[in-house]
Amino acid sequence: MRHAWMIVLGAVAAAMALAPQGCTTSAEAPSATPVPTATVAPNTVRASGTTFSPTSMTVPVGTTVTWDSSLAGHTVNIDTSAGSCVTDFTSGFPRTFTFTATGTYFVHCDVHSPCGTACSTSCTGMTMTITVN
Numbered sequence: 001m002r003h004a005w006m007i008v009l010g011a012v013a014a015a016m017a018l019a020p021q022g023c024t025t026s027a028e029a030p031s032a033t034p035v036p037t038a039t040v041a042p043n044t045v046r047a048s049g050t051t052f053s054p055t056s057m058t059v060p061v062g063t064t065v066t067w068d069s070s071l072a073g074h075t076v077n078i079d080t081s082a083g084s085c086v087t088d089f090t091s092g093f094p095r096t097f098t099f100t101a102t103g104t105y106f107v108h109c110d111v112h113s114p115c116g117t118a119c120s121t122s123c124t125g126m127t128m129t130i131t132v133n
């Protein structure tokens with residue numbers, strides 16, 4: 001009789017080991033929804049420290065470029081290939097500018113470039129170029 005009882009106990013233990021384990025929490029369920037990554041709107045320039053990001057872009061004529069709110073504390077001085085100032089945004093970011101003429105535009109930050117507020121096509125430091133075609 002004792003032997004039969006041991007067999008029953010063994011059968012119950014085996015059944016418990018083979019039973020599917022519970023997995024009912026939603027945290028363990030695989031997610032079918034991809035996690036979105038940070039994106040930057042098209043034709044938008046940001047500040048990355050004392051660097052414009054991107055440092056160059058090519059856009060079709062008529063494009064509006066946005067310098068976003070990350071540029072607080074910087075300026076955006078846009079000069080043409082002729083060396084004349086187009087505009088100089090010094091505050092109030094985000095700011096936008098629509099490029100209505102083709103050409104190469106040289107952009108610098110008055111604060112982080114030796115050019116300061118001067119119009120120039122050969123600044124160093126915090127600069128970027130925009131090619132409009």
Ligand SMILES: [Cu+2]
Pocket residue numbers: 050073074075109110111112126
């Ligand atoms: Cu700057």
